[in-house]
Amino acid sequence: MDESARLMTVLRPVRAGNAFEETVERLLQAIKLGVVAKGGKLPPERELAARLGISRVTLREAIRALSEAGYLDVRRGRYGGAFVTYEPSEPDPGDLRQAVKEMGRAELSDALTFRLAVESGAAQVLATTELTGEQRDLLLRRLSDLNGAGLEDYRRLDTAFHLSIAELTGSTRLATTCADARSRVSDLLNAIPMLHVNLEHSALQHRAIAEAILAGDPDAARRAVAEHLEGTAALLRAFLT
Amino acid sequence: MDESARLMTVLRPVRAGNAFEETVERLLQAIKLGVVAKGGKLPPERELAARLGISRVTLREAIRALSEAGYLDVRRGRYGGAFVTYEPSEPDPGDLRQAVKEMGRAELSDALTFRLAVESGAAQVLATTELTGEQRDLLLRRLSDLNGAGLEDYRRLDTAFHLSIAELTGSTRLATTCADARSRVSDLLNAIPMLHVNLEHSALQHRAIAEAILAGDPDAARRAVAEHLEGTAALLRAFLT
DNA sequence: GATCAATGGTCTGAGACTAGCCCAATCAAC
DNA sequence: GTTGATTGGGCTAGTCTCAGACCATTGATC
Numbered sequence: 001m002d003e004s005a006r007l008m009t010v011l012r013p014v015r016a017g018n019a020f021e022e023t024v025e026r027l028l029q030a031i032k033l034g035v036v037a038k039g040g041k042l043p044p045e046r047e048l049a050a051r052l053g054i055s056r057v058t059l060r061e062a063i064r065a066l067s068e069a070g071y072l073d074v075r076r077g078r079y080g081g082a083f084v085t086y087e088p089s090e091p092d093p094g095d096l097r098q099a100v101k102e103m104g105r106a107e108l109s110d111a112l113t114f115r116l117a118v119e120s121g122a123a124q125v126l127a128t129t130e131l132t133g134e135q136r137d138l139l140l141r142r143l144s145d146l147n148g149a150g151l152e153d154y155r156r157l158d159t160a161f162h163l164s165i166a167e168l169t170g171s172t173r174l175a176t177t178c179a180d181a182r183s184r185v186s187d188l189l190n191a192i193p194m195l196h197v198n199l200e201h202s203a204l205q206h207r208a209i210a211e212a213i214l215a216g217d218p219d220a221a222r223r224a225v226a227e228h229l230e231g232t233a234a235l236l237r238a239f240l241t
Numbered sequence: 242m243d244e245s246a247r248l249m250t251v252l253r254p255v256r257a258g259n260a261f262e263e264t265v266e267r268l269l270q271a272i273k274l275g276v277v278a279k280g281g282k283l284p285p286e287r288e289l290a291a292r293l294g295i296s297r298v299t300l301r302e303a304i305r306a307l308s309e310a311g312y313l314d315v316r317r318g319r320y321g322g323a324f325v326t327y328e329p330s331e332p333d334p335g336d337l338r339q340a341v342k343e344m345g346r347a348e349l350s351d352a353l354t355f356r357l358a359v360e361s362g363a364a365q366v367l368a369t370t371e372l373t374g375e376q377r378d379l380l381l382r383r384l385s386d387l388n389g390a391g392l393e394d395y396r397r398l399d400t401a402f403h404l405s406i407a408e409l410t411g412s413t414r415l416a417t418t419c420a421d422a423r424s425r426v427s428d429l430l431n432a433i434p435m436l437h438v439n440l441e442h443s444a445l446q447h448r449a450i451a452e453a454i455l456a457g458d459p460d461a462a463r464r465a466v467a468e469h470l471e472g473t474a475a476l477l478r479a480f481l482t
Numbered sequence: 483g484a485t486c487a488a489t490g491g492t493c494t495g496a497g498a499c500t501a502g503c504c505c506a507a508t509c510a511a512c
Numbered sequence: 513g514t515t516g517a518t519t520g521g522g523c524t525a526g527t528c529t530c531a532g533a534c535c536a537t538t539g540a541t542c
Contacts, residue, residue, distance in 0.1 A: 005408060006401075009416050010271045011284070013294035014263045015256070019499065022255045030251045043252070044519060053254035055500045060521080077508025078518040113366060113412035121362025124463060125354060160247075167246060171354035175250050177418060218467070219460045222365060226459070260529065285489060296530040301491080318538020319488040 019054050023062035026052065029183040031071055031086050032190075033163075034156030041081040042072075088155060088190040093239075096191035100239040103188070108240065112233045115181040120225040122166040122174055127213045127221035135168050136214055143210050147203055151194055159186075161206060165213070188236055202228070260295050264303035267293065270424040272312055272327050273431075274404075275397030282322040283313070329396060329431040334480075337432035341480040344429070349481065353474045356422040361466040363407040363415055368454045368462035376409050377455055384451050388444055392435055400427075402447060406454070429477055443469070 016022055030036055042048055042063075049059040063082050066072045071086040089095065100108060131139075142164045146157040159182060166178035182189075192198075205228040212220035257263055271277055283289055283304075290300040304323050307313045312327040330336065341349060372380075383405045387398040400423060407419035423430075433439075446469040453461035 006274075006276045006404065006420075007271075007284075009404075009408070009413070009420055010267065010274065010276045011289065011292045012417065013292070014260065014267055015294055019255065026251065026255055030248075033247075033251065035247045035251045043248075045521095046519085048252065051252045051254070053256055056520095057501095057522095058499065063520095074520075075508085076506075076520045078516090079509065080507080080519050082520090110412045110414055113410050114414040114418070117362035117366045117410065117412070117415050118359060118418070119362075120365060121358035121360075124361060124365075124467070125358045128467070163247065163250075167250070169354050169358065171351045171358070172250070173351055173355040173422075174358050176253065177355070177359070179247075179250055181414075219463065222460065222463055226365070226369070286491095287489085298492095298531095299529065304490095315490075316538085317490045317536075319486090320539065321489050321537080323490090 019058045020061050020065075023052060023054055023058060024065055027062055027066055028071070029179070031066075031084055032088075032186045033159050033179060033183055036084050037156060038084050038087050041083045044081060091191055091193040093191075093193065096188065096236075097239050099188055099191055100236060105240055108185075108188075108236065111181070111184040112229075112236065115185060116226065116229050116233065118174070118177050118181050119162065119165070119229060120222050122169055122178055123209060123213060123221040123225045124218040125169050125171075125174075126165055127216055127218040129169065131168070131214070139164060139168065139210055139213065143206060146206060154194060154199070155190060158202075165209070185236070189232065192232065192235065201231070205231075260299045261302050261306075264293060264295055264299060265306055268303055268307055269312070270420070272307075272325055273329075273427045274400050274420060274424055277325050278397060279325050279328050282324045285322060332432055332434040334432075334434065337429065337477075338480050340429055340432055341477060346481055349426075349429075349477065352422070352425040353470075353477065356426060357467065357470045357474065359415070359418050359422050360403065360406070360470060361463050363410055363419055364450060364454060364462040364466045365459040366410050366412075366415075367406055368457055368459040370410065372409070372455070380405060380409065380451055380454065384447060387447060395435060395440070396431060399443075406450070426477070430473065433473065433476065442472070446472075 016025075027042070030042075036042060043051065045056050045059055045063070049056045052059065063072060063074060067074050067082070071084065073083045073085045075081065075083065103111075142157070142161040146154075146161045149157045162182065163175065163179055166175045169175075205224060208224040209221060209228065212218075212224050257266070268283070271283075277283060284292070286297050286300055286304070290297045293300065304313060304315060308315050308323070312325065314324045314326045316322065316324065344352075383398070383402040387395075387402045390398045403423065404416065404420055407416045410416075446465060449465040450462060450469065453459075453465050
């Protein structure tokens with residue numbers, strides 16, 4: 001935590017992996033966050049490669065890997081494309097314990113702390129902002145979408161609600177950071193059983209977050225997000241034993 | 242801000258540039274954040290290349306570019322190395338207006354929002370944490386270092402104080418994110434004249450931040466950071482006219 | 483002054499990545 | 513059925529990047 005610690009912080013690896021690996025990560029993020037829902041398809045290869053800033057060759061390698069791993073179904077011809085087939089496996093405490101162990105104590109702690117900081121920071125900023133009617137509507141719509149969701153769509157709409165907060169701040173960088181923070185723990189979140197009592201509890205917390213933001217109360221927004229995230233964080237940490 | 246907005250968020254470029262460009266960016270960050278102070282030297286090429294995960298060839302290209310741009314002085318032989326020669330230019334409102342204009346309204350707003358969110362998020366998380374005596378000492382030491390600084394060292398020690406908050410949370414990811422957020426606006430901050438009244442005001446705010454964190458009061462910590470950052474943010478935004 | 487360890491400077495061959503082109507398959511529209 | 517637009521599949525030549533070896537310079541130590 002001294003001077004040399006800051007050297008480690010800044011002079012860290014410039015790249016997390018080669019282009020192929022980073023592309024797979026990014027596509028997995030899109031799939032697991034539900035940006036492209038099951039049955040939906042990715043943009044055409046040429047367009048997607050341009051967006052990701054990589055060559056089609058590299059993109060196709062990544063798509064092939066995900067296809068072989070069962071995340072995508074690729075079809076040729078007009079109206080073809082790479083269709084998402086992934087569906088989170090049924091929540092299972094055994095899987096959860098396994099996933100938490102694979103991640104490791106330090107990494108899990110880092111990921112949870114990071115998510116707490118950026119999401120509560122985003123909520124607090126948004127609560128400080130003058131919101132337009134459109135923005136208020138969007139937040140409320142995401143909230144009611146989530147409350148009306150079946151178990152099928154719950155994860156995806158929960159993600160959508162959380163990410164909307166960061167997106168509404170208008171900071172692209174903040175939005176990507178929150179998306180990144182969530183995707184780091186998405187496998188773990190997906191493995192948490194969705195019990196009725198928990199969902200009701202979450203619904204109350206989601207409402208509290210939205211109300212604090214709409215009321216322009218950053219302290220309340222901060223507290224509501226912190227309380228909400230600490231709940232799942234404590235649950236995950238408990239599996240570290 | 243609808244579904245397609247999220248596609249843009251996640252399916253963004255995988256890489257910000259080629260290895261050379263990203264390396265230059267990273268070294269500049271280390272220099273401008275004062276991780277390596279003026280007169281200090283970067284680690285030997287072989288070690289630095291390994292840390293950054295790039296080849297020596299690429300690293301050397303980046304170093305040569307920074308050397309030609311006047312940031313580094315490279316000397317051969319034992320006890321040689323790449324020595325930092327950079328020193329922020331004298332603060333000047335004209336430069337500031339120029340720099341703000343070059344950055345652009347949207348990008349500036351994004352950067353300021355991002356910084357506010359992550360730094361206040363970090364402070365809030367740290368205020369929620371049980372701190373060891375060592376951690377409390379470090380925070381207080383950084384604070385007194387800053388208060389005892391001459392104009393010469395002020396920027397660097399201000400950065401050190403701010404980044405320490407994120408580092409003390411124990412989340413590497415959060416520390417790098419805060420460092421990134423600050424480096425995005427460091428040129429602008431450096432161009433702000435250091436007036437006596439402003440420095441006194443900042444000193445009070447820094448103290449308030451540290452006290453709130455040490456008192457374990459996340460709401461106060463959040464407010465103190467927000468107030469502190471909003472001051473400079475408002476100043477920068479004023480130059481957008 | 484000679485020695486030698488540490489450091490930057492340079493070269494080469496191999497692999498990763500890209501841009502651009504053309505081929506093959508599919509299916510709505512006619 | 514034929515056509516044509518759209519999409520995935522595949523190839524090639526060229527550039528970027530890397531790993532590793534070897535050379536050149538420096539200056540503290542002896």
